[in-house]
Amino acid sequence: MSAKLDIITLRGLTAEGIHGVFEFEHAAPQPFVIDIALWVDTTDAISSDDIADTVSYADVANDVVAVVEGPPAHLIETLAQRISDVLLANPRVEGLEVTVHKPQAPLEQEFTDVAVTVRRGNTPGTIARIRDITVVDGKVAPEADEPLVGFGGPDEAPALPSLVESPPTPAAPLTPQTPLQEPQSHPFVLALGGNVGDVPVTLAAAVSHLIDIPRIHIHDVSPLLRTHAVLAPGQAPQDDHWNAVILGSTTLTPHELLNHTAGIEAALGRERHEHWGPRSIDIDIISMGDLHVSDATLTIPHPRAHLRAFVLAPWLLIDPEATLPGFGSIDDLLSRTADLNGIVDAVDDWLESPEGIQAESDSLVAAGGHTRESSPGAEPQPVLNEPSTLAEIPGMSDPARPLVIPPIAVPEIAQPLALSRLDRLDPSSKASLQPDQGADLLWHKVWNSWAQTPIEPEDIPQQPTAENEPGNVTRQRETPSVTTAQDQPPVQAHAPRPATPSSAPPSSPPVPASPIAAVSPAVSLPRQAPTPTPAASAQGNGHRLDFVVSPGNPATSHETRQGVPSRTEAPHTEVASAAEGPAVAQPLPFQQVLVDDAVLEENPGHRPMRWAPLQHFDADPSGAAGSGHAFSGRTVNHPSVPGSRAESAVADEARARAELERIEAQRAEEARRRALRQEEERRERERLAQEEFERERRAQEQYQRERLAREQREIAAREATRLQEEAVRAETARIEAERIAAQARAAAEREATRRPLPKRTAQYAPLPEDGPRASSENLTRGHGVDGADYGSAAEMGERPLPQWDFSSAKVTIVDDSSEGGRNATPRASLLAPDLPEGTLTGAVTDLPSATGMLDRVTMRPTATGMIPVVKRDTQHP
Numbered sequence: 001m002s003a004k005l006d007i008i009t010l011r012g013l014t015a016e017g018i019h020g021v022f023e024f025e026h027a028a029p030q031p032f033v034i035d036i037a038l039w040v041d042t043t044d045a046i047s048s049d050d051i052a053d054t055v056s057y058a059d060v061a062n063d064v065v066a067v068v069e070g071p072p073a074h075l076i077e078t079l080a081q082r083i084s085d086v087l088l089a090n091p092r093v094e095g096l097e098v099t100v101h102k103p104q105a106p107l108e109q110e111f112t113d114v115a116v117t118v119r120r121g122n123t124p125g126t127i128a129r130i131r132d133i134t135v136v137d138g139k140v141a142p143e144a145d146e147p148l149v150g151f152g153g154p155d156e157a158p159a160l161p162s163l164v165e166s167p168p169t170p171a172a173p174l175t176p177q178t179p180l181q182e183p184q185s186h187p188f189v190l191a192l193g194g195n196v197g198d199v200p201v202t203l204a205a206a207v208s209h210l211i212d213i214p215r216i217h218i219h220d221v222s223p224l225l226r227t228h229a230v231l232a233p234g235q236a237p238q239d240d241h242w243n244a245v246i247l248g249s250t251t252l253t254p255h256e257l258l259n260h261t262a263g264i265e266a267a268l269g270r271e272r273h274e275h276w277g278p279r280s281i282d283i284d285i286i287s288m289g290d291l292h293v294s295d296a297t298l299t300i301p302h303p304r305a306h307l308r309a310f311v312l313a314p315w316l317l318i319d320p321e322a323t324l325p326g327f328g329s330i331d332d333l334l335s336r337t338a339d340l341n342g343i344v345d346a347v348d349d350w351l352e353s354p355e356g357i358q359a360e361s362d363s364l365v366a367a368g369g370h371t372r373e374s375s376p377g378a379e380p381q382p383v384l385n386e387p388s389t390l391a392e393i394p395g396m397s398d399p400a401r402p403l404v405i406p407p408i409a410v411p412e413i414a415q416p417l418a419l420s421r422l423d424r425l426d427p428s429s430k431a432s433l434q435p436d437q438g439a440d441l442l443w444h445k446v447w448n449s450w451a452q453t454p455i456e457p458e459d460i461p462q463q464p465t466a467e468n469e470p471g472n473v474t475r476q477r478e479t480p481s482v483t484t485a486q487d488q489p490p491v492q493a494h495a496p497r498p499a500t501p502s503s504a505p506p507s508s509p510p511v512p513a514s515p516i517a518a519v520s521p522a523v524s525l526p527r528q529a530p531t532p533t534p535a536a537s538a539q540g541n542g543h544r545l546d547f548v549v550s551p552g553n554p555a556t557s558h559e560t561r562q563g564v565p566s567r568t569e570a571p572h573t574e575v576a577s578a579a580e581g582p583a584v585a586q587p588l589p590f591q592q593v594l595v596d597d598a599v600l601e602e603n604p605g606h607r608p609m610r611w612a613p614l615q616h617f618d619a620d621p622s623g624a625a626g627s628g629h630a631f632s633g634r635t636v637n638h639p640s641v642p643g644s645r646a647e648s649a650v651a652d653e654a655r656a657r658a659e660l661e662r663i664e665a666q667r668a669e670e671a672r673r674r675a676l677r678q679e680e681e682r683r684e685r686e687r688l689a690q691e692e693f694e695r696e697r698r699a700q701e702q703y704q705r706e707r708l709a710r711e712q713r714e715i716a717a718r719e720a721t722r723l724q725e726e727a728v729r730a731e732t733a734r735i736e737a738e739r740i741a742a743q744a745r746a747a748a749e750r751e752a753t754r755r756p757l758p759k760r761t762a763q764y765a766p767l768p769e770d771g772p773r774a775s776s777e778n779l780t781r782g783h784g785v786d787g788a789d790y791g792s793a794a795e796m797g798e799r800p801l802p803q804w805d806f807s808s809a810k811v812t813i814v815d816d817s818s819e820g821g822r823n824a825t826p827r828a829s830l831l832a833p834d835l836p837e838g839t840l841t842g843a844v845t846d847l848p849s850a851t852g853m854l855d856r857v858t859m860r861p862t863a864t865g866m867i868p869v870v871k872r873d874t875q876h877p
């Protein structure tokens with residue numbers, strides 16, 4: 001079993017990141033809150049007290065924050081996976097659970113949390129309930145009254161790998177006002193099975209995990225049965241399974257329990273490839289008290305449990321009185337299962353050291369002629385192929401070792417059992433009745449015919465006697481040196497049996513006619529249900545179980561010694577009758593009478609034993625009494641014997657022969673009926689198997705349909721998210737387009753309201769005589785803004801200003817030399833004399849110049865000393 005893992009938790013770790021489906025979430029960081037639980041083997045750390053031997057939560061916090069602050073992801077699932085990957089890179093982390101909360105997720109509705117939880121690796125059990133600790137003024141505040149919900153809390157099932165796709169069970173939000181009610185406890189029955197790997201070890205690990213889960217209490221674990229695989233028709237052969245049943249109780253809901261069992265399956269390597277395929281482990285919830293559940297993921301009671309010996313047999317071993325709600329007593333159910341013959345081996349106390357059980361069983365089975373492979377087909381193969389001698393069983397020559405008697409399979413037995421009517425005789429009777437050398441031929445013949453007559457069900461007498469007490473199965477007498485039913489009484493499921501069959505009072509209650517009623521463990525676990533504790537010794541890896549089949553079981557009556565006269569039956573009856581009065585006819589084919597003195601005289605070597613047909617004896621029952629013949633064990637004068645002894649002998653021979661013929665005819669008839677019955681039983685089993693297969697197929701189809709529907713829902717949900725994203729993008733684009741359009745409109749409006757640009761012309765005004773550049777002789781030729789050559793300043797100075805009507809335009813004469821410092825005197829004043837009356841002059845400080853968009857004309861002094869005069873065209877005011 002793997003080392004126990006402890007859980008290190010870190011909760012409420014907050015960091016900011018840019019994760020989300022929407023573009024805007026990538027633009028601005030938002031908070032993410034992370035809860036971490038790490039499954040770590042702390043054994044070393046506990047002994048060394050060294051941080052190097054464990055996982056430092058400080059490192060964990062750094063790693064997690066780095067991921068949250070790292071590259072953007074669309075989904076919190078992705079974020080959780082990235083965190084898992086980083087933390088699992090630490091080899092000390094065997095498993096983990098990561099929850100990513102997104103408290104400011106962009107949702108229109110009010111909410112308290114959005115989160116995703118992932119579990120990875122080996123995460124046995126569940127996370128312990130953790131209380132929030134509030135620190136106030138540096139001290140831990142007293143606990144809040146309300147119970148915690150959420151992470152690890154009792155009302156939240158942890159996310160498990162196998163259930164990732166299924167919708168999470170919503171946790172009922174508990175408020176401080178909600179009183180904490182003790183949830184109701186339900187008994188449960190789980191069935192465990194598997195046939196891949198070292199299954200006993202895996203199943204023991206599963207039991208250990210279950211024990212570790214809070215709110216689950218294990219009451220009992222059944223012996224471990226090795227069973228032939230039950231297969232769907234046409235399925236390829238598989239290795240044998242190991243099956244066990246667990247009884248317990250839990251306050252978990254059925255789905256929470258399923259979550260846990262599925263988690264354990266996943267942790268123990270369960271993979272699903274094929275329906276009813278080979279598996280390392282399978283855990284089915286068989287029942288939960290009276291609960292009935294039926295939904296897409298869970299059906300309780302388990303819909304096929306009532307058909308399965310590999311579930312019912314181990315269950316019966318620990319709870320013989322159990323019933324499966326809606327189906328009845330498991331005892332009865334078991335007797336009708338088609339795989340009843342498939343129980344190959346059984347081991348008790350297997351949890352102690354499960355290692356080696358499988359190998360040991362393999363060698364036992366190999367010695368017995370089995371293979372681990374079972375035969376295909378829903379109809380189980382006959383399983384009995386017992387070792388014929390004790391020596392063939394490895395280790396069985398050691399008398400201290402417990403015996404393995406494989407379960408006695410019914411109703412069809414592959415090899416004819418060496419059981420005959422003679423086997424019904426007790427050994428001393430048998431010895432005294434056996435024909436001697438030289439005894440008469442007829443007696444030899446009768447004896448031999450008895451010897452070849454298998455015991456028939458019809459031979460079972462109605463009254464129980466010491467001879468037919470349960471457990472006196474002749475098969476067991478064939479191996480007298482091992483534990484037999486006499487040493488070890490079988491335990492009847494319904495009625496406790498006395499310690500030894502011989503001590504059973506004659507009034508013992510008749511055994512219920514249940515074919516498997518007494519499949520009983522010879523060694524029992526300490527358990528609550530009353531179970532037998534017979535004498536088998538406990539050694540080795542677990543205790544093999546002896547299985548004994550009740551004689552009350554009609555199906556096993558092949559093996560029940562009946563119908564052969566023995567000391568305790570016909571002769572005894574006869575003696576008693578003779579002593580007490582007229583002989584009482586018994587429902588037996590023969591009476592032990594007809595010893596004729598003459599024959600004795602003529603053939604002194606003959607044994608005076610004969611068997612006569614009952615009707616002959618009955619012919620004159622009163623005569624027996626009347627003639628006072630007493631049956632003294634040897635010599636009885638039959639009342640109906642006629643005068644001649646020779647005639648009588650011949651008549652006896654003839655009657656005996658006739659009787660033999662009648663018996664043979666009867667036997668042939670019985671064989672025919674038996675064949676018919678077996679054929680009917682086979683058909684019935686086939687029908688049941690077919691029905692189960694059909695049910696299975698329908699269940700599978702339903703499961704597939706639901707899976708498909710779920711997938712389609714998921715696809716639709718993804719598509720809806722995609723469309724939503726697209727819609728958001730389109731909306732964003734629309735808003736942007738609108739903004740641009742609005743801008744354009746505004747610009748257009750401004751444009752529209754703006755006066756058309758005046759056509760501009762430029763002219764150079766002559767510089768005044770006393771202007772700063774007036775004396776310059778080397779003035780370059782002036783060019784107007786329109787490129788026209790206006791000649792030199794001197795020439796231009798002679799030219800008059802055009803006859804523009806400056807008064808109609810707002811003309812400002814600007815002297816920007818005020819900034820350049822070349823001339824502090826505003827040019828305007830200088831120019832003013834030359835401008836028409838009313839022309840505005842003065843510095844313009846509030847408008848840029850020369851933009852062409854001014855209301856006013858700007859005149860500047862230039863480097864050439866000439867002043868461009870820009871004026872609105874009078875035709876375009």
Ligand SMILES: Nc1ncnc2c1ncn2[C@@H]1O[C@H](COP(=O)(O)OP(=O)(O)OP(=O)(O)O)[C@@H](O)[C@H]1O
Pocket residue numbers: 258272275276277282283284285286296297298299300301302303304
């Ligand atoms: N009572 C139940 N116990 C366990 N699983 C159940 C039960 N009822 C329904 N299921 C569902 O059956 C699903 C498939 O189970 P699984 O693959 O183990 O089937 P199986 O063991 O191969 O077949 P079978 O159910 O016949 O034993 C599980 O995921 C679970 O959701």
Ligand SMILES: Nc1nc2c(c(=O)[nH]1)N=C(CO)CN2
Pocket residue numbers: 192193194227228229230231240241242243276282310
């Ligand atoms: N013997 C045996 N056969 C099976 C088993 C099982 O547990 N034991 N489980 C099956 C599907 O659950 C199918 N067949």
